[in-house]
Amino acid sequence: MGDLGYKLKVLRRIGLLKAQNPVRLVKAGKKLASWGPGFPSAVGAAAARKPQQVAIIDDAGQLTWRETSDAINRLTQAFKDKGFVPGDPIAVLCRNHRHMVIAMVAISQFGGRMLLLNTMASGGQLTELVKREGAKMVILDQEFLPVAADIDRESIVVAWEDDETHGLPTLGSLAKGLSPADHPKPAKPGSIVIFTSGTTGLPKGAKRKEPENLEPLLTYFGAIPYEGNSTVVVAAPLFHSWGLLNFGFGLSTVPTYVLRRRFVPEQVIRDIAKYKAEVLVVVPLMMQRLVDADPEVIKNHDVSSLKITASSGSALAGELATHFMDTFTDSVYNFYGATETGWVTIAGPKDLRDAPGTAGRVPWHTVVKVLDENGHEVPQGETGVIHVGNSMMFAGYTDGRTKDFRDGLMHSGDLGYFDEAGRLFVAGRDDDMVISGGENVFPRELEDALIEHPKVQDVVVTGIPDPQWGQCLAAYVVVREGEELSQDEVVDYAKQHVARFAVPRAVMFLDELPRNPTGKVMKRNLPAFETLS
Known part of the structure; x- marks a missing residue:
C-alpha cells in the first residue's frame, strides 16, 4: 500500500x-x-x-x-x-x-x-x-x-x-x-x-x-487501530509522555475519555464494563495489577468491548501480555519508546502471542537500526545498540543537552536485536549490562524468568561486584501474599530457566519495590547488598 x-x-x-x-x-x-x-x-x-x-x-x-x-x-x-x-x-x-x-x-x-x-x-x-x-x-x-x-x-x-x-x-x-x-x-x-x-x-x-503535521498521528494510528468516537479509559498518568500522547493523538478521533484520580484495578474493570470502553491506556505495572485484581470483579464484569490495551512506560515482564490477554481480551498493543525517542517499535496481539517479550515491529515512516560500537549495522540476531529516527523525537533537554546521534538516528540507550521475522527484542539498558566471568549478562533475562515463578509478585535484578566473577546478578524479590519463598528456592528456579552465568548470587526479599507512577523501579532507592565474599 x-x-x-x-x-x-x-x-x-x-x-x-x-x-x-x-x-x-x-x-x-x-x-x-x-x-x-x-x-x-x-x-x-x-x-x-x-x-x-x-x-x-x-x-x-x-x-x-x-x-x-x-x-x-x-x-x-x-x-x-x-x-x-x-x-x-x-x-x-x-x-x-x-x-x-x-x-x-x-x-x-x-x-x-x-x-x-x-x-x-x-x-x-x-x-x-x-x-x-x-x-x-x-x-x-x-x-x-x-x-x-x-x-x-x-x-x-x-x-x-x-x-x-x-x-x-x-x-x-x-x-x-x-x-x-x-x-x-x-x-x-x-x-x-x-x-x-x-x-x-x-x-x-x-x-x-x-506536531507540525499529521504524520505522527498517522504513524501511531496505523499501528494501533483506534476508531472514531471510542470510549478510552486513560489509566496511565497524563503528566507522563505515554498518557499525554494517547490523550493528544486521541483528540483527533473525538473520543470519550474516562479519567480517574487514582488507579484502582477493580474500578478500571468496572469502567470498561459500564461504559463499553474500546481502549485502555496503561503502563505494564497496571496490567499486572489488573491480572491480579479481585477474581470476583473480573468474573462478574463483561469487558468484551475492549479492543485495544495500549501499554508503554516500562518493559513487559515475562509473559505478562499473554497472561493479560488470557484474562481479558486479545487487545494488547505494546509501545516501545521513551520520552526522548518517541516510538521505536509497536507490538500487536499476534506478535505478543507468537513471540512473548518482543518489542514489536517498526511502524510507518520510522527507521530503526541496531549498531555496533563503531556505528556499523549488526547482522540479524546479533545484539547491538538500538538507534531510531522518527517524527516524534524530543527537542533536547531544558538544560541545553541532548541525546547522542549516529547518522541522524538517536541513540536509545538500549541494547537489542531483530529476529528473522523483523521483530525487535530489547535486551536491556546498555549501562545495565553486567560482565560476569567474561559473559555479557542482562538483568532482564533473569527478571523475565523469575516473574513467572508462581510465588513471585514482583522482581528487579541488578548487577553487583563479585570478587570471583567481577560482577554478578542480584535479585530483589516481592513474594505473593500468603506465600513463602527462600533464597535457595529462587536460585534453584533460576538454574532451571537461565544460563548459569545469569543465576543470581544474592537474593533480597522486600515488601514492595520502589516504583514511580509509570512503573519504573527507582533503583537508587533499593537497599544495598552486603559485599560478597
Whole structure:
C-alpha cells in the first residue's frame, strides 16, 4: 500500500473522513486549518463536530465537548487577563481529571510553556524544578499543597480541591464569568516540557513541540487501530509522555475519555464494563495489577468491548501480555519508546502471542537500526545498540543537552536485536549490562524468568561486584501474599530457566519495590547488598 492509500485508510478509521454534518465539518476544518495540529485545534474541532458527545468522565461527573471547549476558552482568557504571553512557563502538578485537561489545553492555547510535573516529586524536587524552569504559576491539586510548602503561595492555583480550607484561587474561580469565545492562534505556539523519571537524581526536562503535521498521528494510528468516537479509559498518568500522547493523538478521533484520580484495578474493570470502553491506556505495572485484581470483579464484569490495551512506560515482564490477554481480551498493543525517542517499535496481539517479550515491529515512516560500537549495522540476531529516527523525537533537554546521534538516528540507550521475522527484542539498558566471568549478562533475562515463578509478585535484578566473577546478578524479590519463598528456592528456579552465568548470587526479599507512577523501579532507592565474599 502506498503512502496515499495508507493515509486514507487510517483517516477513515479514526473518523476524519466520515460523512458528517457539513456546517459542523466546515467549522472544524477552519479551526484545524488556521491552527494546525495540536491540542487547541483538536478540542475546537471535536466541539464543532460532536458538541453534545461526552468528552470526559471523571470523579466529578461528565462534561460534553462543548462544555470542555467553553471551559478551556474561559481559562485561556483568564491567563491572558493575568498578563501571560506566549512562552511563559506554567507548572502543572495534577492527577488525571477534567481540570488537568482544561489547564493543559488552555496553556497551549495562549502559547504557554507547560511544565508537567511528576506526582511523586518531593518538596525539594518541586521547589528546584519550579525555580530552574522559571515557572510563573503553579497549578496543583489540593493534596499536593504540603509538597509545595516552599513555593510562593501567590503563584499557586488549585486545580482539584478536596474542600474549601486551602484559601487559594482555583482554576474555576479564575475563569468564572469570562467569555467562552474562541481565541486566535498565538504568535508563538505552545510547548511542553515532560520531566524524565528521575530514577538517578533530579529529573531532566525533555522539551516537546506540537506536531507540525499529521504524520505522527498517522504513524501511531496505523499501528494501533483506534476508531472514531471510542470510549478510552486513560489509566496511565497524563503528566507522563505515554498518557499525554494517547490523550493528544486521541483528540483527533473525538473520543470519550474516562479519567480517574487514582488507579484502582477493580474500578478500571468496572469502567470498561459500564461504559463499553474500546481502549485502555496503561503502563505494564497496571496490567499486572489488573491480572491480579479481585477474581470476583473480573468474573462478574463483561469487558468484551475492549479492543485495544495500549501499554508503554516500562518493559513487559515475562509473559505478562499473554497472561493479560488470557484474562481479558486479545487487545494488547505494546509501545516501545521513551520520552526522548518517541516510538521505536509497536507490538500487536499476534506478535505478543507468537513471540512473548518482543518489542514489536517498526511502524510507518520510522527507521530503526541496531549498531555496533563503531556505528556499523549488526547482522540479524546479533545484539547491538538500538538507534531510531522518527517524527516524534524530543527537542533536547531544558538544560541545553541532548541525546547522542549516529547518522541522524538517536541513540536509545538500549541494547537489542531483530529476529528473522523483523521483530525487535530489547535486551536491556546498555549501562545495565553486567560482565560476569567474561559473559555479557542482562538483568532482564533473569527478571523475565523469575516473574513467572508462581510465588513471585514482583522482581528487579541488578548487577553487583563479585570478587570471583567481577560482577554478578542480584535479585530483589516481592513474594505473593500468603506465600513463602527462600533464597535457595529462587536460585534453584533460576538454574532451571537461565544460563548459569545469569543465576543470581544474592537474593533480597522486600515488601514492595520502589516504583514511580509509570512503573519504573527507582533503583537508587533499593537497599544495598552486603559485599560478597
